[in-house]
Amino acid sequence: MEFGDLGLKLHELFENRTELTNKGIHRPPRAGIWGNRTEGACSIVLSGGYIDDIDQLDYILYTGEGGRDPKSKRQVKDQEYIRGNKGLQISHEFNLPVRVIRDKVTKYGPKEGLRYDGLYYVSDYERIRGKDGFFICRFHMVSEDQNIISSLEKSKSFKDELPKIKEYVVSKHERKPEITIKIKNLYKNTCQICNEKLISPKGLISVGAHIRGLGKPHDGPDSIENLLCLCPNHHALFDSYAFYIEPHTYKIIGLEEFKDKKINILHKINNEHLEYQKKLFERNN
């Protein structure tokens, strides 16, 4: 499997899937995901086949593979984290670049054939009930190139209208550590779930965890009311929807060993952010 841009020109056009296969850009002749459970995924083709897909050009909600009726194209079975879906899960974990190719049948696709639209990263993923009522694996893909809308505009290789260019307010590098340090100091690096303190010669270890995630897809604010002080284990469990904190009561729901316990709380938490994370928990469980 080949990762990266392979020297391709951004918005380069291809006649058909066979050309992509032969040139090693997207090897599988039919599958949307080129990926597996040991290496991750290196490319996807958007071909408008899934009703749960959402395409904003610089940001894609991409439905994983499996469980569709080949005739009606509707979901008739749950999807699982296997094959290509597992590949995209690994691409998230290891932050691997994924080539994105759009077919002419998609909203922002080319007039003819297929178009290479550069590298995207899997910013998040979830397993939720899709519109047909079965579980789907859904991957949030963010374009590496924040100017992709204007670059495509210049290329002229699209059908009708492109989405409006958005202003990006918070970028990764603009995020400042102050408030994360504040929350860690406030709780003296003690986890609000298990009250553990991890001691090391480099200092106490804790994580300033955003309740509603920063950036795509969650767009949560970088504010103290959206932060918790957690140990790395409870941070990972929280972010993977293994538990949630009940709004208003601040009870821990989903972890057997902390059943009906309240979190340790010394600062004002925005209940709307807790509601948001609770909804994600419910969607994923």
Add this chain to the structure above:
Amino acid sequence: MEFGDLGLKLHELFENRTELTNKGIHRPPRAGIWGNRTEGACSIVLSGGYIDDIDQLDYILYTGEGGRDPKSKRQVKDQEYIRGNKGLQISHEFNLPVRVIRDKVTKYGPKEGLRYDGLYYVSDYERIRGKDGFFICRFHMVSEDQNIISSLEKSKSFKDELPKIKEYVVSKHERKPEITIKIKNLYKNTCQICNEKLISPKGLISVGAHIRGLGKPHDGPDSIENLLCLCPNHHALFDSYAFYIEPHTYKIIGLEEFKDKKINILHKINNEHLEYQKKLFERNN
């Protein structure tokens, strides 16, 4: 405090510290680190003052501040993670870019005045006994620009000889997930220290942890004999030198609750890597 390159030209020259102060490139008139405990550090000046500094141009071992006798310039007291040192610690935690400026008195410095050498990242840090016998905080700084040696060669603003250009074999993006996935599967995502399994709707959570770190400064191999399967908490504690695993016996040393216990072990671990990590533990404790 201003982070980033501020629009500076790589290898731009400055007459003296006052110019750096006035232009807001490095505000403190004398201190080597422009940083604090709430925002991190945004720039450092290398001025050859510390006998424990090592400069390879693309890679710097930078001694923190404090504890020196102003006359003899020798270390007379331990350094602590405070002020600028705390700032660089935060720059490591949040992966903030640090401007590096070299003074003419340093080995690879300019003929006259000071030279801006681009952005570096703090890849690691430690608190170890320096040559004068006192504890120093030492920061491993890696140039963002892997071609810095040749770009400086072209600029001609240096004194004598530059270090040889090295071939970079392993870059971040070339690292493949296969072996990390292999170790996680082998241990069924169970931590080799505490035997805990973290369960979430996204799957089991564990970390494939390198015993001897990849990349600068440790240059460990990306091989299964250099990997452990840990929970995020024990991964963070291991990487911060809170404990080590005794070579050959595989006993956990440093964690009270696992005193004299052996790690769970199902694969061949290279004892040399365990020796390496043990040495780091001893240097930092």
